[in-house]
Amino acid sequence: MSPSQTRPEVALQLNGVCKSYRGVPVLEDVSLTLDHGEFMGLIGPNGAGKSVLLRTILGLEQPNGGSVSIYGRPPALSHQDVAYVPQYARFDRDFPIRVRDVVLTGRLRPGRPGYRQDDEDRARADSALERLNLTEHAQRQIGRLSGGEMQRVLIARALTSDARLLLFDEPTANLDASLVTGLYDFLKELTGERTVVLVSHDIGVMTSVVDSIACLNRRMHYHGDKEITHEMIEETYGCPVDFVVHEHRHVVLSPHEDEQPS
């Protein structure tokens, strides 16, 4: 029992989280501790359970076993502390709503009717818009934005809430390489102020911005730093792989004779 130095608050704690669908395990014994203000990258092959993990943290899925705690509370009680930025806009781009009103939806919360939105809500939305360089688009209909602008709206909507934990689900998947760098710089800025979990395929670029990297393929491989060992990759992708990183893309080669895991 040595007197430890003051440790930052624990933002996210996963303890042996298991999840299966119709008997097929998707997550097995996933454990993780993330401190407040940390920036963690999460990688893993398609179907590794990354989205399920995010949905479990958000309280949209119930784990079959284990526990999730966000700043000390279960997901059902911490909607206000987690915000989610989806991979792409799943909504109807033709919807009659303007950018600022989309961002303002981030301020809605249960138990406080929307008609009670006040100046503080509007001020928060406006500052999020400004921070993401969207002020000039505030009164535009949501569909009249480019892909990059749309992605920034999704981020602004999440930032507008009071959430201390932000989950980004492959935010760069639909962006040009030039926009990706800007986005990562912005996420880096958030570090310290908020806790960020970033799901991405972009191992190369990601290692330069995150504090730690976790690899997920049903099971979590996490050592609390951003060293990706060959073993982690092998365990995660289920086969020995070489990955070649050039610019912002990586190519995964699989020189093995085993069958590819589906």
Next chain:
Amino acid sequence: MIAETMALMLAAPLQVQGGLDEGGILQALQYPLFQRALLVGLAASVACGVVGSFVVVKRITSLSGGLSHAAFGGVGLGYLLGFPPLLGAAGFALLCGLVIGLTHQRMRSALDTLVSIVWSAGMALGILFIALSPGYAPDMETYLFGSILYVPSDSVVMVALLDAVIVFLVGLRFRELRAICFDEEFARTLGLPVERLFLLLMALVSLAVVVLINVVGIILVIALLTVPAATARLWVDRLAAMMVLATLLSAACTTGGLFFSYGLSNHLDVNIPPGPVIILLSVAFYAASLLLRGRKSADAAG
């Protein structure tokens, strides 16, 4: 037969007073029946604009058709058990709306399948109940095809009351309802009670269906919950503005339809019910708006 009824309704006061041909169609405003029809049309426009906008943006237009047809089961039950058929329609529409909403949310059943089932089951029940009813159901067709010229005064009160309920509920939960229509998944991550809000939306559609059955009848309700709102969408890019414009458009169509129908009957002795005229007018507005605005918004989006 509907046309005959209407001709009778209109012709009766005409013959009594006589010599009204000189007066033009504004003369119609003298008749209590016409006044009442106008009042119901204008009041129903509010339900049509407010709920129709949600129906269009949430893409549940077939649901509004399903609920109005399901309401026929309630009409039949009213005949069978001897209570006001419109009350039965309201009960059936609400019940079916909630059943569809719950089944969709809890069992993840596809909405279009549920709608088709409720649509046909409601009609089948209605026909069955009416067949079992003693005697003949005299004004059954007024529920199917609408008879705005023949609305009893208690229907006027009911339409006004339902309007008030709809506007009050939407005013209370506008931003939440808009949020679940726009991005249901994000609304869930905020912890909003998505299921309850969806059920509220179902209830609102059911109430609007009952209001509009008075104007255009069960078969044509789907048009009034779709066309004015879809037309409004072509001109404005905010949901609240869409509701206001759709209400105005619907008011213009119901008023226009009533006067057109009256004018034809009065001047050319051609008797057509106003319901279909109202619908066709709204479709004409939509087509014109599409020609004027459709291209433009397509360019802007591209």
